[in-house]
Amino acid sequence: MEMEMEKLSGRGSKQSAAPTTLMKAALTGSVCLCLALLIAVIAVSQKTTNEEFCLSSECIEAAGSILNKMDLSAQPCEDFYKYACGGWLQENPIPEDSSSYGIYPWLRQNVDLKLKELLEQPTTNSDIEAVKKAKVLYRSCMNETALELLDAKPLLKELRKREFRWPVLGNVLGADVQWDEEKFDLLHTLAQIRTQHSKSVLVRLYVSPDDKNSQRYIIKLDQASLVLSREDYITNTTEAQANREALLRLMVDVPVMLGAPEEAAEQQMKPVLDFEMKLAQIMIPFENRTSESMYNKYSLSKLQRTIPEFNWLSFVKASIDSKLYPDLSISSSEHTIVRVPQYMKDLFKLLNVTDTRTVANYVVWRSVLSRITTLSRRFLYRYLDFARVTTGTTSLTPRWDKCVNYIEGTLMYATGRLFVDKHFQEDKKHMMEELIEGIRWAFIDMLEKENDWMDAETKKKAIQKAHAVLAKVGYPEFILNDTYINEDIKRLSFSEKDYFGNVMQTLRFISQADIGWLRKNVPRTEWFTNPTTVNAFYSSSTNQIRFPAGELQKPFFWGLDYPRSLSYGAIGVIVGHELTHGFDNNGRKYDKDGNLDQWWSNASIASFNDKTQCMIDQYNTYHWKEAGLNVRGKRTLAENIADNGGMREAFRAYRRWIDKERSGVEEPLLPGVGLSNNQLFFLSYAQVRCNSYRPEAARDQIVSGAHSPPKYRVIGAMSNYEEFRKAFNCPETSLMNRGAESCRVW
Template identity: 40%
Template sequence: MENEVGKSVDNQMDKYIVTIMGKSESQMDIVEKTTKSGKKPWSFVAIGLAVLLLLMTCAAVALVILYASSRGSYYGTNSGKICTTPGCVTAAARIIQNMDPTADPCKDFYQYACGGWLNRHVIPETSSRYSIFDILRDELEIILKGLIEQRDSLPLLEALRMVGDWPVASADWSKTKEPSWSMEENLSIMNSRFNKRVLIDMFVWNDDRDSSRHIIYIDQPSLGMPSRDYYFNGDNYQRVREAYLQFMITIAKMIREDKNMSKDDSFVQEEMAKVMEFETEIANATTPAEERHDVTLLYNKMTLAELQEEFSFNEFNWTFFIQRIMSSVNVQVDPEEEVVVYGMPYLQELKAIISKYSASTIQNYLIWRLVIDRISSLSRRFKDARASYRKALYGTTLEEARWRECVSYVNNNMENAVGAMYVRETFAGESKRMVRDLIEKIREVFVETLDELQWMDKASKEKAREKAMAIKEQIGYPDYILEDQNEKLDLEYANLNFSEHNYFENILENLRAGAQKSLKKLRERVDQDIWIIGAAVVNAFYSPNRNQIVFPAGILQPPFFSKHQPQALNFGGIGMVIGHEITHGFDDNGRNFDKDGNMLDWWSNFSALHFKEQSLCMVHQYGNYTWELAGGQNVSGISTLGENIADNGGVRQAYKAYLKWLEQEGKEPKLPGLNLSHKQLFFLNFAQVWCGSYRPEYASQSIKTDVHSPLKYRVMGSLQNFEAFSEVFHCKKGTAMHPAGKCRVW
């Protein structure tokens, strides 16, 4: 599902791990974190966090009545063919509240399934979107005990000195710093000390062609704004661009004032305008996401010596740059070190750009990119300074409560420590067994369905079967986090030095440790058993480098899963998620990797050609969806292709697995208050996990940056392609939900 080692987890997941749901806005705002990196000591967590408590959702009144009537019996009774257990009543109440029964399911199934939810929920002023996922994520967060001490800009000023200071806010920078300024030096400090990659994205990750080892990657960088479109397009993009520049100027002025420098507004405006011009050229040099879809074309392996010969600009020394980064973890590299270059077109453009700008402008940009990430960790006046930018970008008018920011940060950066607390408090151990059983049922269906595919030959089907059977699963949480006297868990945080009084410095310490934990992997073998995410996460993941699916404890709750709700809902919820993640192993990116996680072409020419033809159908289908909320822009059928293939395959496999379950176990009793068959309930719950709404500003952003289609079209697109849905809801051919033309890959 939700996109971020060597890179931040946000970045890593975007590039290497595919998800069922994109990152939430709070995750985007939170300081970059590293995969399994930069955690605080277990003792710090135990003192600093209260117990994580998962709140029960929906139908509380119905449950109270039911408990009273059943005289304390938890399971209630099944009278006749109506299920009256607490789990069934809770599920029925949730489904009824979310529905709009006045809508025609054959015209707009999303409105039918989610209309009630959309009417009852208003997007909070602190949020850019609000969905079932966001509600469940909110319920994972609790208030941290104690207060966080603020010391205004002092810790930030100390951090800036480590990376050569900020020219726009330094009276003598051109005299004292510029003569010895080194791009390699400053970029390496940003990377190794602050886990921040600017201008050049250098990180360590699994080698795509050899999943057992790590290798250095060189890629085009992220940008200050969400995507390159914000630097060129009009309408809302222009408003965001103007607010972004004003944000730059305001922060630069504030830092000058804090350093007791003379007020010179015109100088600051001129300098930051140059920074904006520089970043716009960098954005223009980056390759659009739509053109970076084929990982096999991105992968270019070469030695550092070859990299130096191919991409030399302004005497930039690649070996020195990378050695400076790796020396932070005592790893030596030489000119024969192999690297993988993903961003070839970008590096070819970078030389001309760098030559046009002064050292002070480039340094101003580097520092700005460091500062913007730290705003959330500073005092209120800094957050107030970005309010206009956030309003233009997200449509939000209020900041998150401080406690919520802190809880999100701790959960994102201390995954296993927090995960242990969450699991102890809320997670039923039996869920692991039940979900593992669902995985096997849906995997079995995926393999069986291969025989239905006319576009794939026998040899490729056999390879696909082998890969599907080799998919490893991780469910709930890593077992070791619950051990007593947990030395392994303590070791994850052993190299961190924190102070309970210095929140900002703790974050910097976390960034340093995260970067170092990632970088030192270069000389380590890949640990295939390590978890790529924490337990207290409402999401699910597939890693092509590991051929592995992951279902954290956080998503194993209603509406996705509960041992107390009908199996129709479990198959339509977590079953669909399981099918989605399995199918990611065979989408337009995952299909390039074999059963061992190596980028290897296992397809016959016949099957590869027809896969592309089948995929093109979905590219056109989703590319024709117009999203009015995003100013009438069309969904990108290319950028969202992988997720659309996974959605379509996931719901198809889960439904077929449910039919097999019915054959073996027999019909389930109906839910109270709902005159719907369980086949209909399967599709209803599938749709309802995607109930949600967006602000227009965020819609304009996500349509350019999110690899998932908008929530509505994830539901509509998948069901329009599935004949079984039309049969279950008796939709006539030619209606919106039963079009004559249908797309299918898996």
């Protein structure tokens, strides 16, 4: 290991041995200086040289962590991703229970371990009610003895309810609880699946801000998801066929495990898969789901006239728990946004020509599928066999991790509170403020000084929008209010012995949460993000950028004791990324108040489309070996715009910080790394992206993901950026220097 270090410091010696300005001045002027003065000058300059390295324990730790991830045999100008991440990828195989693994999942795991420790603490009198409930819920999830004892019983009980009777089960649960075509009511079943299981099948109903009136909430109707990706149903690649086969086997096995005769299961579930394949055909693909095309305002009566096959008013009413919201009345004049009118029309045409039994088998199947991972081990292992094909995972997630993730996602304010109390340092907010303001400044400064394609009027509005972006950091304030978080879940009451029952309670609770917003004003300055989320967000309707506590950790957020280059390169670029989402191909359509409204001139839109076409073409050329597929430039455009813009903004903000806060004097360097601060900035960006994928997950990332693969998030943005090639001295012939071919939007 010492050899390695030697080689490293050797490489770095180029920078550290370079004469400082002071030294140069001293040498030039030495002829006419007296000896004493010369000695003094040398002494000062040597002191400066010593100060060029930061030797604190934090810097040494950072240096080690950075070096460990690198592959120094790779050429930074040819493949910066390999150079930055090669070492980490080599030493971190994908865990058996994951389909991909990287720095993000690593940090996620880290947060999970902290939550595990907190949730496993015995309940004490000082715990607030919400925390007590979270601990009971966790223990019920960990109670595998009870789960094994109950086996399929809790689900079978659910399937006895009239609305959830499953044709494929025949008379397995008793002749009196058989599915009956005469009594089957699709509308009622769909509404009950939504209210009781918080699951959308065929039609998705939800409440969110009105895109053209961001102050108000409105009901939206959308297509619901499929089990596999749309691609798996509409193409015939080997992978798609394998996934469909695995799905069909699961669709047959699950009813058999619940007692159905094998023959009936096979005979009835094959048409169900065929039905889902036809559904995939009528679904609107991601690329065509633009904000304008999805904004179709219909009163329920107009919708009824347009698509008369379904009683829309009844469906909306049945989706609302009237006991919970007795004052919420819905009439046929209620406005809704129909996101995909063509899909809705086609859906009811398809339903008309499909056997009722098949439709019933499908909708209940979707609900059953969501529930089997709440059951005993034999169901978990059966699901794993399916996941083996579709995701490449070969073992179950450890029970504690599954439970932590469930509690964290369900009671997020209680778990968020536990996490924040113990693991969040308030001073992080100050440094975030510095980063956010620096990056906002950089975005605006580039818009004013370097943007030559946007007209003055549009530019003015863009600057106003950038100023109006509201940053939320850490956690929503209300989670510190005991009364608030206790009240929020006061209806929930858990039992340590009834995990399934607890889950059903939480699902009913979650299913009504968005409904409660209807008729209220949008609290545009508030946020409701889970504090333990390891991710960051932009919200177009509130024009907010959000950075939950989970994201504000190393190696994303480095504290004040580490070089700023590391933070600007990682969390700084992420701040820029989120801010730039407000100006990507979708976010740009929303004005500073979060309303979908054309505030751009037509000429500027045309220029924007030219600029973005360059990026579409660029990313289309990337062939990702792991997936055996090319990146989809159009699909990933918004994220690529955000990555490219975020990097420029953060770098500019970093240089301004050096100028303003350090009077232009570079930060001390990290020992043994041998890289300049600008180089560290780029390395820090790349290293948060280190991630490996199983082939199944890689393919899924390409066909269903919004982001480019990590490798191309690094290479794509950096090879477009002149400051990167300057920092690493990349010749025009190198892959990491696109030169005149470089694409730039912001």
